[in-house]
Amino acid sequence: MKKYMLTSVLFTGTVVFVYNAEGWLVGFDNSAEFSDDQHLWLIKNLPLKLGVIEPWSKKIKGTLKEVPMDLSFDVFWETYGKKINRLRTEPLYKKLDDTAKALAIMRVKPYQTYCKNNNRGIADPEKYLRNGYYDTDWSKER
Known part of the structure; x- marks a missing residue:
């Protein structure tokens, strides 16, 4: 399981994406402040596969950081x-x-x-x- 946190100059807050071992999006947490248009864009353009999240984040001028998994x-x-x-x-x-x-x-x-x-x-x-x-x-x- 991999987790990524996205921040951007285009919004306040963060969006977290969670991918399973096969690289599919299995969850996301949107704690960012978006306009209605930004919400719609996010839903229509979710990065469903892990391989597309990095190029996707560059389109929206975002900073993407992998969040380490808690293995305790x-x-x-x-x-x-x-x-x-x-x-x-x-x-x-x-x-x-x-x-x-x-x-x-x-x-x-x-x-x-x-x-x-x-x-x-x-x-x-x-x-x-x-x-x-x-x-x-x-x-x-x-």
Whole structure:
């Protein structure tokens, strides 16, 4: 998941864009002060793919900054939601490199959706990490 913050001389405030691992826009937060025309332009011209956001930001005289992802254990713990065996889970999480931590967080929701759609129980977070369930792209599993 990648997050970018946009500022510009053309408006006050910021716009934040969030992209998933495949580079698709999955969310944005508009806390900028826009005119009606600017709002309409933004909605009609949203940078839907990560590859177009930088050239897009130059069109509007914007400054684009990547916001680092929070890879803390607490973020993983809250995202996973099944709060069992924290004392055994936290050391497993801390041993992961940053790429694995990002995957572990980003793939929680697709994993839980997969389990729900297939009438399966969700593994304890310790098992999710120990067995590398985060290495599977659950959005492509049936």
